[in-house]
Amino acid sequence: MNSAFWTNTIWYILLGILTVTEIILFMIKTDKKCITLAFYLTVLGIALNFETIILIFLNAYAYYPKIILHAPLPFHDVLAGNLFSQFSVSATVVFVVVFNLKFYWYLIFAGIYGLIEELFLALGIYSHHWYQTWMTVVILLLAFWLGKRMYSGIMNGTKPLVYYLYIYLGLFPLSNITLAWGLMLSGHLDFCSTLIRDPIISRFFIEIVLFNISALASMVIYYSRFRKKLSILVFGMLYYLYYIGCKQHIIWIKDGWFLLVTTLLILWMYGSVVIMDFLYQKSKYRR
Known part of the structure; x- marks a missing residue:
């Protein structure tokens, strides 16, 4: 196992464990498991489409998970890091929605992701180009609000x-x-x-x-x-x-x-x- 695993990869794996934990919890909580899983994929699709724009086309930031070391294109490793991030963010949005958490939880979770982002920056496993951490916090607050409206709409009929x-x-x-x-x-x-x-x-x-x-x-x-x-x-x-x-x-x-x-x-x-x-x-x- 190379040294990059302990300096870079392990942090993304921990983020992945958090993601899986959230998915398990909200799938246990919900009575409508198929619809909730579909909703998670929809939210993930929104996140990935958004990321396609700001990561690939606008070069907002870069990830360094050191997971895909021998890919045909080095940028694939950046994409791997991005997937860990977006799977996690999307899981948190659905978690907040399914558990019908109050607004102060929006602030708590958005703040936690802001701290995680700053930690990744400090560790050198992620970098900003023009993007800023406060943008993540604001985007997540909007995502929680939008996710709640979307989920309610699905359950009541769209x-x-x-x-x-x-x-x-x-x-x-x-x-x-x-x-x-x-x-x-x-x-x-x-x-x-x-x-x-x-x-x-x-x-x-x-x-x-x-x-x-x-x-x-x-x-x-x-x-x-x-x-x-x-x-x-x-x-x-x-x-x-x-x-x-x-x-x-x-x-x-x-x-x-x-x-x-x-x-x-x-x-x-x-x-x-x-x-x-x-x-x-x-x-x-x-x-």
Whole structure:
């Protein structure tokens, strides 16, 4: 075990243990476990979409967990640290909401995360570029308030458009973070680094565009009355999109793996829609 484990990685693992503990507690507390789990994925999707903007595109800060030391791209280690952070923050939001905690608990939890952030800065396992710790505190206070309203809306019934939005947001952690990122880490999938001047932004901009196209296409198929006929057309278009992307060197898929990788990406996304819909199935539409 290298020295980085005790100086860097261990702190992220402790944060992960805190996250798992919170998830276990709020899942024990709630009577509607499927909906609550789906809500956690939705909140996590919001956090990850927000982080995509400020971490990748706006370069707000960086994490140094020293977990992924031999990845094809060093930035993947930064992303790993970010995942520990966002899984934890999202779990705390749901924990506060499920236990219906009072406002002073909002202040306590937001303050704790502010202290954790300052600790990580002092340890040198995290750094700010233009971001400031007070922003985390303010964002969390808003997140607790918004999370409570969202959860109440889900339990009392949501409008169809809001329901579909929650499904869509949950696809980010279910599909993007699991399979797509895993394929990138394993060296089976990559994206053009020169479409935009910054190679990191270029890669992840393309990946996010493809994610959104695939997510929306899968949702259209799943919720369409003409699912069988439409699926052939839309899935065919997605295969063609990946094919053209590879031919134009916008998408890179390891030689000999095109059919398997694209099939996995397409079906995994569709399966993620099915999972989110299943978890949310006991919530009600408010028409």
